[in-house]
Amino acid sequence: MNLRHLFIAFSVVWLAGCATSPASYDAPLKPITRAHTGTSKVASLESNNDLWERIRKGFAIPDLEHDLVDAQEQWYGSRPDYIDRMTTRSSKYLYHIVEELEQRNMPTELALLPYIESAFNPQAVSSAKAAGMWQFMPATGSYFDLTQNAFRDDRRDVLASTRAALDYLEKLHRMFGDWHLALAAYNWGEGSVGRAIKRNEKQGQGTSYVELSMPNETRNYVPKLQAVKNIIADPEKFNIELPNIENHPYFQAVDIKRDMDVELVARLADVRLEDFKALNPSFHRPTIFAGGTTQILLPWDNAKVFQRNFAAYNDGQYASWTVWVAPSTMTVANAAQRVGMSEADLRSVNRIPPRMMIKSGSALMVPRTSQHLSDVSSHIADHGTLAFAPEITEVTRRTPVKVRKGDTMAKVASRNGVTVANLARWNDIKTTAKLSAGQSLDIYKTVKIQAAGVNNKKSAPTKQVRSTVVTKKAADTKVAQKSKGGTPTKKKR
Structure with a gap:
């Protein structure tokens, strides 16, 4: 059978399969109904270049309606310059935080929490020594594996502190089953919130966020976040203009394999030193040690610039x-x-x-x-x-001593470990002077003391x-x- 015959045979079979039976003409027409996909893992065809809109679509924490929210809205709404500084500063970090939240299926309101904690300043330090944009105390930071040593403080590290903060928030939400209580615990401590809940239960009272007795800072904590959330949700209502933040990574992680001066890294990446430090705020020494830090963050377009310039760098010394x-x-x-x-x-x-x-x-x-x-x-x-x-420093101290009955200059000097000549000189008397019982003589000795302001104990x-x-x-x-x-x-x- 040649190719032409095969084609004719295939066409006949195909047309027979497509033919409509006469019964089908008599069947009534039915409206077309909306179909539903069997999975939610189909990628959306919508293109959204606005990170703010992406954040809004991920809001999932129930709104808190309270007079304290109104007060916080007025406070933030009356300070457009402050909002502008905060949101502009956050543009370096927001995309990464939103990505992490979505991967964990967590509410995107939590990306706004650093506005409340630190105004998105990774170098912020509170009076209680909480540090970084997520404001970790030293012990809590250590609990969540944030290294704090002589060369770096990972409580300020963008990636590490975000990971730790979301780990902590997830833990608190599992513990309390309520995001408002989880946020209160993030600020006040889960032990404090747990005890407040038990007190209310014992008294037959409610245990929601607004019903618990708590310090004023924690009482205003969730209202502050709610106020910022409301402003982000509808900035025009508050006469606020948000800066444009693209739905695209701001930075890229780059591997480093040598100890390198911070200034050299910034120069090879062609970024300003302050911009490099804004993305790598955990370093507080002039050199980055590759043995402890395997990656640095660079603006997206500068990562390849750094890699190219690093490969071409031939001075031989990377660290001073x-x-x-x-x-x-x-x-x-x-x-x-x-x-x-x-x-x-x-x-x-x-x-x-x-x-x-x-x-x-x-x-x-x-x-x-x-x-x-x-x-x-x-x-x-x-x-x-x-x-x-x-x-340990040495000082000379004057000590008065009393003459005993029968004492001579030689006996007093020997008993106090000094020479007769010095004893005579200190007291402006002769070495052969006769002494009377009860008479006071001055002894001068050199003693070792600790630096001023430190308790002088046996074990310094x-x-x-x-x-x-x-x-x-x-x-x-x-x-x-x-x-x-x-x-x-x-x-x-």
Whole structure:
């Protein structure tokens, strides 16, 4: 059978299958009904370049209607310049937060929480030492694996702190089953909210957010978020103009494999130093140590610029600074001499307070030299601490002593460990002077004391700088003390 015959045979069969039976002409017409897909995983064909609209569509927390919300709306609504600064600052971080929330199927209102916590300032520090745009206390940050050491503070890190904050919020929502209570616990601590709920239950009262007794800061916390949510939902109602934020990543993570100066990274990426620090706010030293930090964040278009320039960089030295670990407790002057720095420079770079000695094992930033060319180890980069002990200084003190019956100058001097000549000189008398019982003589001795402002005890207390690592064990101890097994209280102001 040739090709023409095959085609004719196929056409006959196909037409026979398409033919409509006579009965079908007599059947009544039925309206076409809307079909429903069997899965929700079909990608939307809608193109939305406005991140604000994407956030609005993800709102899922029940609205709180309360007089306190009205008051907060008035406060924010009367400050359009403040709203503009906050929202403009947030444009670097919002896309990432929304992406993380959607992947976890969490309400997108939570992307607005840093407006309440820190006005989206990753360098913000509260009076209670909560840090970063999500405002983690040191112990809570450690509980959620946010490294805090001599070289970086991950409570300020954009990726790490967002991950930790959403982990915490998910945990609180599972605990209380209510987003308003979860938010109250984020601010006040789950132990405090749990006890407030038990008090109300014991008294036969309701246990919703508005029915619990709580501090004023927590009482206003959810109303603040609701007010910001209302403004984002309908900015025209409040005469607010939101900046345009594209529905596109602002930054990209780039791997680093060498210790590098912060200024060099910014130069190779062709970004301003302040812009680099805004995306990488956890670094508080002039050099990034690859052993502890494997990635940096760069503006989307600058990531490839950095990679291209890094590949072409041929100066051979990427870092001007390295880390030297003090082998014993020593003075700052002694340490400076060992590493070839001036005492003033060593103090400045490592923020060493006055009247303090460097404790053994402290990790100090020092210039990279021919003796220190290798990159810092991952152990030091992740666990390096900087600890101080009060300086021991010598002072001369006057102590009056009473002459006993039968005492001579020689006996008084011997009993107090001084020479007869000095005893005579201090009291302006002869070495052969006769003494009377009850007579007062002055003795001068040199004694060692700790630096001013530190308790002078047998065991001198160590002063740890804020950047010292808070261990998991220490965080767990605070858990037991504050929350009876829960997460440490996030903050108290």
